[in-house]
Amino acid sequence: MKIGIISFAHMHALSYAAALHNRTDAELSYIWDEDEVRGKEMADKYNCQYIANLDDFLQTDIEAVVICSENMNHKEHVIKAAKAEKHILCEKPIATEVKDAEAMIKACEEAGVILQIAYPVRFAPVIENIKAMIQQGAIGEVLAINATNHGLMPGGWFIEKELSGGGSATDHIVHIMDVIRWIFEDEVKTLASH
Amino acid sequence: MKTAKGTDKVKIAVIGIGKLGKRHLTIWSQLEGVEIVGVIGRNPEKLQVVGKQYGVQTFTSVEDLLAMQEVDAFDICAPTDSHLMFVNQIAEASKHIICAKPLGVTSAEAEEMIAICEQNNVQLLVSHTLRFFPEYANAKEQVENGAIGRPGVIRMSRGVPYPSANREWYTDEQRSGGLLLDLGVHEFDWIQSTFGEVQRVMAKHVKHTETSGRSMEYGLVIMRMVDGTVVHVELSWAETKFRSSFELTGNKGMITYNHDETNPVILDIHHDGPSVDLPKSMLRRDPFVRQLEHFLACLTKKAEPVVLATDALAAIRIAEAAKKSAAEGQPVVLNEGGQRK
Numbered sequence: 213m214k215i216g217i218i219s220f221a222h223m224h225a226l227s228y229a230a231a232l233h234n235r236t237d238a239e240l241s242y243i244w245d246e247d248e249v250r251g252k253e254m255a256d257k258y259n260c261q262y263i264a265n266l267d268d269f270l271q272t273d274i275e276a277v278v279i280c281s282e283n284m285n286h287k288e289h290v291i292k293a294a295k296a297e298k299h300i301l302c303e304k305p306i307a308t309e310v311k312d313a314e315a316m317i318k319a320c321e322e323a324g325v326i327l328q329i330a331y332p333v334r335f336a337p338v339i340e341n342i343k344a345m346i347q348q349g350a351i352g353e354v355l356a357i358n359a360t361n362h363g364l365m366p367g368g369w370f371i372e373k374e375l376s377g378g379g380s381a382t383d384h385i386v387h388i389m390d391v392i393r394w395i396f397e398d399e400v401k402t403l404a405s406h
Numbered sequence: 407m408k409t410a411k412g413t414d415k416v417k418i419a420v421i422g423i424g425k426l427g428k429r430h431l432t433i434w435s436q437l438e439g440v441e442i443v444g445v446i447g448r449n450p451e452k453l454q455v456v457g458k459q460y461g462v463q464t465f466t467s468v469e470d471l472l473a474m475q476e477v478d479a480f481d482i483c484a485p486t487d488s489h490l491m492f493v494n495q496i497a498e499a500s501k502h503i504i505c506a507k508p509l510g511v512t513s514a515e516a517e518e519m520i521a522i523c524e525q526n527n528v529q530l531l532v533s534h535t536l537r538f539f540p541e542y543a544n545a546k547e548q549v550e551n552g553a554i555g556r557p558g559v560i561r562m563s564r565g566v567p568y569p570s571a572n573r574e575w576y577t578d579e580q581r582s583g584g585l586l587l588d589l590g591v592h593e594f595d596w597i598q599s600t601f602g603e604v605q606r607v608m609a610k611h612v613k614h615t616e617t618s619g620r621s622m623e624y625g626l627v628i629m630r631m632v633d634g635t636v637v638h639v640e641l642s643w644a645e646t647k648f649r650s651s652f653e654l655t656g657n658k659g660m661i662t663y664n665h666d667e668t669n670p671v672i673l674d675i676h677h678d679g680p681s682v683d684l685p686k687s688m689l690r691r692d693p694f695v696r697q698l699e700h701f702l703a704c705l706t707k708k709a710e711p712v713v714l715a716t717d718a719l720a721a722i723r724i725a726e727a728a729k730k731s732a733a734e735g736q737p738v739v740l741n742e743g744g745q746r747k
Binding site: 352353355356358360402404406 | 561563606608610612614616622624626628629630636638640644735737
């Protein structure tokens with residue numbers, strides 16, 4: 213299966229590229245990046261082709277794309293890829309506004325393509341085990357959860373609100389809330405924030 | 407100070423013969439310059455045992471003790487809902503007071519105690535022992551010296567098992583103030599002394615009883631300080647053993663502490679029989695000793711109190727705001743400010 217990567221703005225693109233590079237059942241065929249220098253450098257590194265024009269990139273025979281652009285650009289890239297009938301793995305958060313996310317989901321449904329958002333925490337053995345333990349009732353009824361997420365300061369566009377949609381709260385809360393919703397199969401009722 | 411009659415020893419009377427009272431009796435009996443002139447308890451049989459154990463005269467009321475003994479200061483180690491009555495009696499007799507935390511069940515009680523002690527010109531020293539834990543004292547100093555830069559997000563946690571059957575007054579909110587007051591004031595006092603005043607408080611409080619009868623409580627208090635620092639405090643009566651930790655983050659770095667990592671000696675044994683109790687602290691002078699030494703220095707005018715009675719009052723006000731917020735599901739504003747940093 214041929215796969216393309218849209219943008220290396222998010223550092224996780226390197227992990228996806230490396231993972232694809234090591235597979236025999238899939239290959240990283242094309243890279244598009246707004247930053248031509250970065251795009252060409254990555255194409256050289258992973259032995260694939262850089263395409264400077266996004267429409268041309270989406271006209272290739274790739275079946276799926278991995279989108280690692282800045283959060284603010286997810287909407288445009290997902291909708292374009294959906295219209296070109298490519299399946300999509302998009303970096304989290306899906307978008308910076310709920311209405312954008314809804315439009316993206318709708319576009320993918322209409323195009324009949326798979327839209328997945330990267331929540332790797334769900335695939336961490338620790339979290340898989342915790343989910344199983346909680347669901348087996350290991351600690352009984354859960355009364356309270358106190359969660360946090362620590363990370364290194366990524367800098368760059370992550371701290372430019374017009375590109376990321378927010379700072380560490382935007383970047384981290386989605387991970388924690390996704391895991392909590394996934395483990396407990398429950399939704400948030402009320403919210404307070406400082 | 408001019409100590410009572412003749413000797414230069416400070417004459418202390420201890421009120422309360424529970425865990426805290428006995429702990430204080432042990433320390434007072436080891437400190438130089440102290441004479442324990444009596445212990446006051448309600449349960450006559452238990453009182454006789456404690457009196458014998460420490461070689462101290464026993465009394466069943468403050469009046470009886472005052473009628474028989476010269477005394478400089480009373481050390482109140484009795485349930486929180488008895489503090490006001492004792493403080494009134496003792497202050498009116500013009501004796502100094504050491505009082506367990508929290509100072510009162512409500513801020514109104516604490517205000518009354520502070521006023522009567524001021525009127526009678528006696529010291530009111532409140533046992534916020536956390537300030538005498540070297541880890542907490544040092545972290546406060548580090549923060550004040552700028553080690554973490556501008557404080558940003560502070561996370562503190564304190565958990566203990568649910569109060570056992572023989573200490574069940576703790577679970578009666580009317581008597582102890584409940585989880586958010588009784589456990590929370592440790593952190594609230596330290597937080598306010600380190601980061602300044604609280605702007606607003608948001609809290610959740612869960613109480614749960616299993617069908618087996620086992621109960622537990624859990625609280626989460628989130629506050630924004632007037633200077634913009636955000637503080638999370640986790641409080642739990644749902645643990646299997648004592649637990650405390652903190653994580654103090656600023657723009658320059660982070661200070662962390664976890665009680666579990668501080669004890670260099672761990673005893674783990676297989677059999678179920680009686681075992682050796684390891685001391686809770688490996689310090690030569692544990693925090694309780696440090697605190698009573700400090701109180702002794704305050705009573706003899708060699709030191710100024712580290713914790714003012716007004717600090718103890720402020721901690722109760724934060725706990726009250728947390729209780730109100732938990733009950734109403736809304737943030738409670740204590741002070742203006744709380745600008746984003």
